[in-house]
Structures are given as structure tokens and as C-alpha cells.
Amino acid sequence: MNNKSLVSIDDISTEEMVSILDLAKEFEKDPGQNLLGNKVIATLFFEPSTRTRLSFESAISRLGGKIVGFTDASSSSVTKGESLYDTIRTVNNYSDLIVMRHPIEGSARLASEISDVPIVNAGDGANQHPTQTMLDLYSIRKTQGSLDNLNIFLVGDLKYGRTVHSLLMAMSRWNTTFNFISPEELKMPVEYKLYLDKLGLKYYEHSDFSDIINEADIIYMTRVQKERFSDPMEYEKVKNVYVLRNSMLSNTKENMRVLHPLPRVNEIHTDVDANKKSYYFEQALNGVFTRQAILTRLLGLK
């Protein structure tokens, strides 16, 4: 990994990715090892993200590590006008590794250049959230047995969705076929399609689920947010098109699983939850093991 930090999913080699997934599998078997017994981990959340923070703190706590930090910028010296440079230089002295979430894009890269201790990017604006991508990969590999030659459906907001972009970039290493399902206004940006063209990977674009859903190995759902639409009428027209219901899953493949980065609003109907093809809550649990693997690898403990 670059500079012993994890900033961007593009920094990790395929071998390293697989190695981290294998390590996460060990943690799934035994998540309570006391590997961080004498370590202090800083969790700096310059913007609130309860879900991501709890997942990291659970991962650290289960390994016996101590946590210092703040949960949003209003409770830190950032409100007094402190620069990111000064914050990192300071916290760097108090901890063995820094987990940071920041609303400004590129902040984690900058922090990794300032800090002596490893930085784990827990989301920098719309840019990167590599631990989310790693837990998505872990969930896909675990449910499908392998990452090779899968048919992945990305559904919802494909224009602004950071998680789907990173997942696409990562999965493109394993001969994946993609199906993009989104409203016209939220289509996959052209740069990602050009990237797949360059690799010779197949992708198809649709404006609704139709019958193709039965070809899916993974359906990755995301939220379609009202504020993304310039025309509120457009939102009203499409808002129910991208909702997954249990009845739509009846003829889908046996191995198919539904993933979602959470939080969900209404894009997956609650009647899907009881279906064994729903996997989003297990996916969240996998985040703990994956983060344990990343933290211990960056600290050179595993």
C-alpha cells in the first residue's frame, strides 16, 4: 500500500486486495484477538457518519485497541479555524493510526503526506471510501465463492454514487459484466464507461429492471436522492422505478444476493428482508472483519 496508508482503492494491487480479503476471513472466524492491546487509534470524523464510525470502533474494540477522537467537526478545534495540517500533525503524536472522514475531497491523501502514522480514509467527500469497497468485495466473494466472471447490477444513483464508482473500478479487475440501471439524470458517467471499453469489459444500460434481473449474480442497490434532480417532476416520475420488491426476486438466480451500502430509505422494500437473497445486514457485519484486516495489515501486525 502507498505510504502505509489506505487512501484510495486504486492504490491497492490486486494481490494485496486478495490478501486482505483472506485476512478478513481469518477475523470472521476469530474477531476477538487481542492484537491492538497496546495501540491507540484516532478516529477523526470531521463530518458525522455514525455507521462507518461504529463499524471502525467495533473493529478496533474487538481487537483490544483504545480509541481517541471526535465524532463531528463541531466538537473539535476545526471550528476554531485550525488547518487540517495542524490537526494531523497534532493527532499524529497521540495515536498509532488515524482513521479519518472528511467532507473535502483529497483531504485523506494530504493527511497521508503529513502524518508519520498510517491514515485510513473513511470517506473524503465524493471521492473515495476504500474500506467500503473492500467490504463490498468481501461480501461478493463470500456469497459467490469467487470474484471472477460475475454479472453485477448497479442500481439507482450511478452518477454521484461514490460506492458504485469504486466498486466498478475494483471489480473491473475480475472480468465482470456490468448492468447499469438508473434514471436518465443519474446515469453512469462516461469516464467509467470509457474505462470499461478500454479493458474490453461488457456493460449494458437500462432505465428499469425488466426481465434482465434474472441474469444477475449481485444486485447492488443505492439510494436515489430527491436533491440530485434538477427537475422535481423527474424525481416523482422515477422514484418508484428503482425500488426492489420481493416479488421481483422470484426467478432470480439461486446464488444471487442483494447488497446495499446502507442506510436504506425505501429503495429496498422491507418485504425483501426475509428473503435469503437479501444480504445487506450481513454485508455491514463483514465491514467489521474487513476493517480489522486493514488496520492490522497497515500496522504491520498481520
Added chain:
Amino acid sequence: MKETKKQLSVSAIENGTVIDHIPASNLFNVIQILGLDKIDNLITFGTNLESKKLGRKAIIKLAGIYFEDDDINRIALVAPEAKLNIIKDYEVVEKSIVKVPDNIAGIAKCVNPKCITNFEDVKTKFKVVSKKNVALKCHYCEKITDQEHLVIV
């Protein structure tokens, strides 16, 4: 018929460098990038000269100044077709063209308003992902700044 005699619009120099074929609109960007406003050497320049290739071009003549490749290539972002003539004793002894470098540090501004380089006191860094129609990928926010949105800092 009026036959105009070919005439130098900007006087010749004895020793130094001539930078020709600069798009007229980017002359001052070139001056800024090379820091020409901060040196004491004799510099003459002409702008809005007629050019078949560029429409209107600018030319800079720098007495007693020679550039390293890495330094002069920095202007490739704003003057991709610039030509260099190295002058010794009023004669052109060497010609070269600028090349867009692979990496750019501190010249351009990242177009992304949410990029950390637009908030924190940090030098911008880019990887040049396209040289023909210049496209720069920000080292920090990973967004692309293209020719159309290029702003020199």
C-alpha cells in the same frame, strides 16, 4: 501592389532564448509560469503578431537566459506549440519544441471546488492523463481538470 519588407517586429538578441508560437491570449500566463516578472534580464516581447497557425501569436526574447527542459516544459500547458530558439552571437544554434510533461506541480488550479487544494495551503499536483487535449488528474481529489477549465495559479 504594396510589397512589405519582412521586418522584425521584436528586435534581435545577441545571446539567449526566443520563445515563439505562444498563443497571444496566453502570453501573460507564460510570463507568470516562467517567473519572468521577477528577473532583471533584458526581455522583449511582442504580441498579436500574425501567425498562419495560431491566428495571433506572441513571442518572447530573453537575453542571457537558457532554460532546462523541465523548466520550459511547464509552459506546455498554455503554449503547447511553442518553439524555442537558442541564440548565440545573433545566430540560432539550436531549435526545440516544448513537451507536455507527465506530471505537473503547482502551475494549474484544480477545477473541483471541493478539492482540498482549494481549501488548504498546499501546492497542487497533477498527473497528465492526456497530452493532446490536455487533461490533468488531481493527485489529491482524483478529479480531471481539462483544457477548457484550466486556470493558472
